[in-house]
Amino acid sequence: MKKIAVILSGCGNRDGSELQESLGLLLAIDRQGWQYQCFAPEGLFEVVPHVDVVDEEEEGEVVDMEQRDIFVESARIARGNIKPISEYHASDYDALAFPGGMGAARNLSTFAFDGPQMTVIDGVTDAIIETFRAKKPILAMCIAPTVVAKVLGKYGVSITLGAVDNAASQVAKGFGCNMVACGPTDVCVDEEHRILTTPAYMVATHISEIFDGAANMVAKLSEWI
Numbered sequence: 223m224k225k226i227a228v229i230l231s232g233c234g235n236r237d238g239s240e241l242q243e244s245l246g247l248l249l250a251i252d253r254q255g256w257q258y259q260c261f262a263p264e265g266l267f268e269v270v271p272h273v274d275v276v277d278e279e280e281e282g283e284v285v286d287m288e289q290r291d292i293f294v295e296s297a298r299i300a301r302g303n304i305k306p307i308s309e310y311h312a313s314d315y316d317a318l319a320f321p322g323g324m325g326a327a328r329n330l331s332t333f334a335f336d337g338p339q340m341t342v343i344d345g346v347t348d349a350i351i352e353t354f355r356a357k358k359p360i361l362a363m364c365i366a367p368t369v370v371a372k373v374l375g376k377y378g379v380s381i382t383l384g385a386v387d388n389a390a391s392q393v394a395k396g397f398g399c400n401m402v403a404c405g406p407t408d409v410c411v412d413e414e415h416r417i418l419t420t421p422a423y424m425v426a427t428h429i430s431e432i433f434d435g436a437a438n439m440v441a442k443l444s445e446w447i
Contacts, residue, residue: 231325322364
């Protein structure tokens with residue numbers, strides 16, 4: 223049975239893995255009759271409120287939220303079946319996949335804070351490089367392709383972040399990527415480097431588009447593995 227590694231970055235679109243994209247990806251994998259194993263890094267991150275929480279004593283200022291652990295929050299999506307990213311080995315899996323959500327830009331990398339000067343955390347960098355060198359496919363949704371771009375852009379990989387003229391695409395292009403414009407359910411296919419990306423909520427407006435885009439991406443993966 224084929225087995226796909228899925229790297230999560232927390233729980234929630236503003237500061238972790240986007241739930242609808244994550245579930246769409248996991249569902250698409252399951253419908254192929256494959257298994258998936260979720261991974262996440264360990265470490266604290268700054269929580270971003272998903273509703274406006276205000277402090278009346280501070281005249282409506284948004285309340286600073288607590289820190290949480292990326293691994294513990296990611297376990298919510300995986301229903302507890304999750305491993306630390308340090309345990310990922312490309313030889314054990316047929317492909318590596320990243321759902322979107324701002325956790326990719328805040329917790330897996332510093333894109334949200336540093337833009338073109340972004341860095342990617344060591345565990346994620348190692349996982350991407352190991353998978354790439356093993357010539358196994360890498361999948362990414364929404365904003366997560368920026369992480370792939372930082373690590374593999376020097377190889378001239380092709381990815382999509384929706385439009386080719388948005389800020390994220392310009393940063394990825396600066397890393398050496400070929401940017402491809404895609405609609406919400408389209409898949410950017412890089413046959414040479416075995417990379418699949420779909421824009422998801424970079425351009426999508428309906429949850430059905432998220433699930434269709436994930437399904438289309440995984441369907442293409444099935445042709446490769």
